[in-house]
Amino acid sequence: MPTTDPRIDAYIANAQPFAKPILEHLRAVVHAACPDCVENIKWGFPHFDYKGIMCSMAAFKAHCAFGFWNPGAIPGLTPSGEPAMGTFGRITTLKELPSDRQLTAFIKAAMKNNDAGVKPVRDKMRRQGTKPPAAKLAKTPAYLAAALKKDAKARATWDNFSPSHRKEYVEWLVEAKQDATREKRLATTLEWLREGKSRNWKYQRAKG
DSSP, rough: OOOOOHHHHHHHHSOOOTTTHHHHHHHHHHHHOOTEEEEEEETTTEEEEEESSEEEEEEEESSSEEEEGGGGGGGTTTOOOSSSSSSSOOSSSSGGGGOHHHHHHHHHHHHHHHHHHHHHHHHHHHHOOOOOOOOOEEEEEEOHHHHHOOOOHHHHHHHOOOHHHHHHHHHHHHHHOOOOHHHHHHHHHHHHTTTTOOOTTOOOOOOO
């Protein structure tokens, strides 16, 4: 039986209905391909570690993401190029995933790379004196920027956040379809920022 983390059970249980079968399927494929993998929550979303970080998955309001820590070292793997977190772009259905056979092959290759201690491509670029591409900052909506101007404590947290943490909040806000929903989310965003919390802070509890 695979070793699972109850925080990931909770993460999947709290995901949107469309996302649950995608996350459950990805989890099952990873464990089948890599029985020795260890589940973890890092940066607010599920990771699968094998002699270091190997791959991760995440769920948002309208899509899921799945990606490898070192995709550039996996033969035959071409990132989607879509401006979304993960290696395969925005995933909304199981049909948008690679076949189980292909996904398993990618996982086995990632395991082999971790066995051999292959460094992520970005680390190689640093050693060679090549500057890696800067992380793309999430564009702050005007209404959020205006609110942060009036709230110094929330703004301090925002200014110190990584691009990925900012993106989580921005995606949550802009995906709101009604003004009332957006205003409610904006109020929650400011409250959590004042408390120094990331968008997915609920899943960042320490183990056991």
